Amino acid sequence: MADGTGDRAGLAAGGPSLAERFRSIVADTDEGVIILEPDGTISYTNAAAEFLLGCARSDLVGEMFGLPLAADGLRTVVDVVSDDGAPRVVELRIEPLPSGDGAAGGLVLRLRDVSDYHRDAAGARGEVRRKDEFLAMLSHELRNPLAAIRSAAHLLTRDDAGPAARREAARALDGQFRHLTRILDDLLDVSRISRGKLEVRMxxxxxxxxxxxxxxxxxxxxxxxxxxxxxxxxxxxxxxxxxxxxxxxxxxxxxxxxxxxxxxxxxxxxxxxxxxxxxxxxxxxxxxxxxxxxxxxxxxxxxxxxxxxxxxxxxxxxxxxxxxxxxxxxxxxxxxxxxxxxxxxxxxxxxxxxxxxVSPVEGDGVAAERGPAPPPLPLRILLVEDNDLVRGLLKEVLRLDGHEVSEASDGPAGLAALLDQKPDVALVDIGLPGFDGHELARRARGDERGREVRLVALTGYGMPEDVETARAAGFDVHVVKPLNYPDLCELLRGARTGPAGSGQPGDAEAACG
CATH class of the missing domain: 3.30.565.10 (Histidine kinase-like ATPase, C-terminal domain)
Known part of the structure; x- marks a missing residue:
């Protein structure tokens, strides 16, 4: 009963007291429990409390509890060494324990092991700190090549820049492109490692x-x-x-x-x-x-x-x-x-x-630097890309190499041009408006006019599942952006070899960039 009459009746009949029943309940709980008398003397400890504090019951019962007693339910965190010798963080909370006879009650001290929580919180803070440091490093590493690219681009706009200066600007642009590509590739590899997706082809x-x-x-x-x-x-x-x-x-x-x-x-x-x-x-x-x-x-x-x-x-x-x-x-x-x-x-x-x-290797033992390969024979190329700047620049470079280039900026227009023109090669971006490059490839392969066109997927996604998706859609080759133009030339050089859409092993796995 709320007024304690039932407890007094139980005591009169010789039944267990409220404290005794409480002790029997908490004896085997995972949470540490210590009962304190009103004057702060420890009168009871359960096994979990003894383990967390690293003390035997005989060392605790009868001793005075050393911390200030305030039965306000607030939590206090202390560092302890438990019975197994491990340092732990324990949360303490003091609550009132009413007596069964209406007299002033004692106190219950509850102990909970929060070591994992504090360790996880410290780890999370460390992760945030490392993330901030990494972003600062990444920002610095990106700003340097971007500064060089901007200077080189400005130099190329000047009419008074001579051939040597233009060649130096082009060399700088190519070098910074390679540097940024390495940074991107390393970041992607770290992501693959964290997900167990780093691929090796043995x-x-x-x-x-x-x-x-x-x-x-x-x-x-x-x-x-x-x-x-x-x-x-x-x-x-x-x-x-x-x-x-x-x-x-x-x-x-x-x-x-x-x-x-x-x-x-x-x-x-x-x-x-x-x-x-x-x-x-x-x-x-x-x-x-x-x-x-x-x-x-x-x-x-x-x-x-x-x-x-x-x-x-x-x-x-x-x-x-x-x-x-x-x-x-x-x-x-x-x-x-x-x-x-x-x-x-x-x-x-x-x-x-x-x-x-043991047979000697040809050459002098140093990797020889090969000169640029000649451009491939002229081809009829369809370029489907929604980024106007990327499409315009790539179109101009392909035209300088003698190719006949047509263009489209979305999925429906790209499919219509492909079926109408039947080019030798179609370079198709995956992320297109209207419908994406995968849908364009599926529809092209479903039409007799599109079955012989060699389809090359251009994409920023280079995971193995992305390659498989491109293959399943009907692409012959999967090319990862940013494009490395010599690799693209090599790809175009073999554009007329092998049936389009054959999906032979390894065919769709070629990647430039």
């Missing part, structure tokens, strides 16, 4: 060729910083089972990292060797090295050493993390260690080796 690959190509890709960056890049690759083929593109990416990331953190005029070395069933790639520099506290974390995403305000060394702190993931997917290992002379750092990749082919 096959027999020559590691010597991989390292030569990686060194050739990084050489211009080293030359710009007046650095010496020495390549030590045997005149043989070291065969491994892997994805050549991904392995080249891992090697190039190590070399790029060394270039960025080695002062101008420094020396870098890339060395490949094979022994038994293992190959080793060594990348060594004579830069300032890596601080001891940072060394164990260099392969974690977004980890970087302290840099000056101008962030002259640049980067987003993801290149080494990508290298570690790629190497792991190939059954290998990667490590970083200080050089014995105290200057610089050595990165070492070890990979399983299939075998060694």
């Amino acid at each position: 096959g027999r690959v020559d590691l010597c060729r991989v390292v030569r190509d990686a060194a050739a890709a990084v050489a211009p960056l080293a030359e710009a910083r007046r650095q010496s890049l020495q390549l030590d690759v045997p005149d043989a083929r070291l065969w491994a089972w892997g994805d050549p593109t991904r392995l080249e990416q891992a090697a190039a990331n190590l070399l790029t990292n060394s270039v960025k953190f080695t002062p101008a005029g420094g020396r870098l070395e890339a060395r490949v060797s094979g022994s038994g069933n293992e190959a080793e790639l060594i990348v060594r520099d004579d830069g300032p090295g890596i601080p001891d506290d940072l060394l164990p974390h260099v392969f974690e995403p977004f980890v970087q050493g302290r840099q000056a305000v101008d962030r002259g060394q640049g980067g987003l702190g993801i290149g080494l993390a990508l290298a570690r993931t790629i190497v792991g997917l190939h059954g290998g290992s990667i490590q970083a260690r200080p050089n014995d002379d105290g200057r610089g750092v050595t990165f070492a990749i070890r990979l399983p080796l299939l075998g060694v082919e």
Whole structure:
């Protein structure tokens, strides 16, 4: 009853008191419970409270509770070491406990383990801080190439700019395009890794060729910083089972990292060797090295050493993390260690080796730079793209190469032009107004007039499921923006080979950019 008559009757009949019944209820709960007398003396503890406080019942009962007593229901958080020796965060709340005979009641102290909550909250705060730092890094990394692009574009508008200045502007635009593409690709790869979607296409690959190509890709960056890049690759083929593109990416990331953190005029070395069933790639520099506290974390995403305000060394702190993931997917290992002379750092990749082919490799052991390939034979090309600027520029470049180009800016107009003109190739953006590129391809393949046209999907989406969607819609080739024009020329060069819409394995998986 509300007035406590029932409790008094129970006591008179020799039944259990309210406190006793309360204790029996809370004895086995996960929440810690301590009963305090009105003067603050501990009269009862359950097993959960003893565990959280790391004390036996005999050490608690009869002792005075040390915190101020205020039965206001407010929560207090304290740090404790529990019975298993683990540090924990415990939330305390004091509530009144009425007595069964109407006298002044004691207090109930409730204890709840909130360690996970506080750990998660601290982790969330850390994630927010790292996100803010990453966005600041990304902003800086994007502003530099954008500044160069703007200056180059301004230079090209000047009538008094001579041929040399125009060539330099074009070179700057191409270089910054490649730089921005690398940033975008790295960001996409980090996203793929976080979702377990990073794709590798395994096959027999020559590691010597991989390292030569990686060194050739990084050489211009080293030359710009007046650095010496020495390549030590045997005149043989070291065969491994892997994805050549991904392995080249891992090697190039190590070399790029060394270039960025080695002062101008420094020396870098890339060395490949094979022994038994293992190959080793060594990348060594004579830069300032890596601080001891940072060394164990260099392969974690977004980890970087302290840099000056101008962030002259640049980067987003993801290149080494990508290298570690790629190497792991190939059954290998990667490590970083200080050089014995105290200057610089050595990165070492070890990979399983299939075998060694000792016949000499043609050439001088250095990746040869090939000149630009001649443009493909003139084609009739339909360009379906809703972005006027992108469409206009690509149309003009294709026309300069001798192609006959028609254009459309939405799905319905693109389909009508394709069926009416029956071009050799249709370059079709996926995100179109009216209906998208996938629908355009499906309708074109469903009409006899569109079955022989070679369909090329232009899209900013490059995940494996995007390639499959394009293939299912009827596209022959899937091209990821931004377009790399030499790759597009290579694609157009083979435009008349193979039946359109054949969907043969690998056909729709070619990607430029």
